[in-house]
Structure formats: C-alpha cells, structure tokens
Amino acid sequence: MGVSGSGKSTIARMLAIELHVPFVEADDLHPTENKDRMRQGLPLDDEHRRPWLRTVAEHLQVAAIEQGTAVAACSALKRAHRDVLREVIPSVFFVYLAGRQDEIAERISDRKHEFMPASLLGSQFDALEAPGDDEEHLKVSISPAPAQIVFEIVAHLSSRFGRTPHGALSDSDHAGLRRTV
Template sequence: MVGSETPCALVVMGVSGSGKSTVADHLAGRLGWRYEDGDRFHPASNVAKMSAGHPLTDEDRWPWLQAIADEIDRLSAARERAVIACSALKRAYRDILVHGRDDVRIVFLDGAPELIAARLTTRKGHFMPPGLLASQFRTLERPGANERPIIVSIDAPVERIVDDIVSQLNLVPQ
C-alpha cells in the first residue's frame, strides 16, 4: 500500500491505556508495515521512574523522543515504513518526532478518561501504573488541524478503529 503521498511513519498517539500498542500493531499488520513500540526507545531510567509511580518530566522525555525521531529518519532514508506507538502528548513532543516532515502522520486515539481508566484497571504487566493517568490527561495537548492529525474514537472494536484510520489515510493500493 504505497502511494505518492504514503507516509514513511504513522505515530499512533494518546494517553496510557488508549490502545496505542494494540491499534498500532493491528494497523501495521493491515498495511504490511513494521510495528514499533515507542516504549522500547525509553532509557532504563525512564522506565524505573514510571514504574515507581513518578511521571516523567520534559527533560526525561527529550532523549526518548529524539531516539524515535532518529528511527523515523532512518526509516525514511531506507524507504521503509512503520507504525509507531508513542504517547506524544504535547505539541512540542510531536514537533520533535515530525520535525517539519510531510511523510510522518499523527494518529490520535481519542477517548474519555472514564473509559481509559476502566481499561487500565484490567491491564497486566505494564510499567505505567493507573495512578498516572490523571497526569497524562493534564499533559495532553490535542493535535491541532495544522498537524494534519488523523483523529479516531477508541470507543469501538480495534478492527473498526483500524478501518477508520485506513479510511482517513486514503492510501493508494500498490
């Protein structure tokens, strides 16, 4: 699925528990692209901090975001494509990831705090504790129209969310 305007990367963003990893993995499978979990780019110190129940500061996030941006640059140079799950909660964070490129698109998973909180209570084995959800919503800056975001509601089954994203991408099949 590669058209003339096909991005090299889709960054699936949202607060913890919005379904970034699940949706990004399914979307990558649908498109035949590689899936990358942005969490794997976190330095060990960030994981330890979040595991201890402490929210990250912007200073904690810069090296993590730059590592993801470097991977996006590598993808573009190699003419590869990936769907990357990354919270990217602030405009400044997304600016690092996109840094003026036209070949990176933001996909915002939009959901009510109550729905996401309910999901977090059933999630097992993740380093992000449910208690940090409120800080994520306080940090969240919804993407503006000038970021060309694809915005989808998470109040649907995963396959329908992926259908919505693919429809909004309007890719030309190869």
C-alpha cells in the first residue's frame, strides 16, 4: 500500500514472483469512470474507491483461495479503504511503502501512467493515513533498491509467521539475493 509512485506494482510483482503466488494489480480493476476522472486530474473520493476496493478484495480472495496466498498492488490509502479489504479478507497483511513526497514526485515525473497524472500526488498524500499499530502491517522505506525491499519483506514475513512463506527463497538464497542488491 502507498501513494502513486511509491513502487507498489514493482515491489508487489517481485514479491509475488519470489513467493510463487498470484499477483493482483488493483489499477487494472478500476472502473472506466474512475480512470476517466483521474485522467481529468480529479482525485477519487471514498464513494469512487469503495466499489473498486471491494472488487480488488474479491479478486485477491479468489487468487488466495487458489494458491493459499496472493499479493496485490493497491493504494489502500486510508484505514477505511483497508477496512473494505479486511471485510473480505480478515487476515490481510499490508506492506506500507513509505517515502517523502518530494522523493516520490521525482520518481513519477519520469514515468507515464495510463490514468494517474503526477498532479494528483498531493491529493494522495493528503488522503494518506499510515496504518495504525492495531493494523497488521510492515512499514518499509522506498529508498533502497527494489530487490532489497523485497528481501526485507520476505524476511519479515518469515519471522512474523514463523516459517518461510510458500515458495519463498531459502536462507542461503536470501544471502545470495543480499549480495546482488
């Protein structure tokens, strides 16, 4: 979870590959109305997000049922947004990709997104509610290289859940990954 440009899609794809589990790209599930609104530079409000988040949760649930777990790239900026996901998947675990607004603004100035203009970044930071202590999550800085971020997430998940997640690298593989970062 995190604002646009925080690396959600990159990190989630890499994590899904690492864990050998399905990947759900929440941006692909936005209805046309939401995409059109963002293309016009208009931020989404909770009424626009709620049905989309429900769809994301349902896709994630199906993927998790098929494979035991799944990874999604989804903004989930507010607690209320994460609550929608938790309604469908009570055991959902969030990875909060945290970065400074200027750092992320620089990142997104160099990319083209299908429907999310850089001008909406400020509204995303305005809406952002970091996960509370009572929410199952891991906060990760976006500053390290993506492979190092994935390594940190996998290490945390292994420690947190008392086992290596399904399909994750062994400890010796982790050492190799660390050396390549």
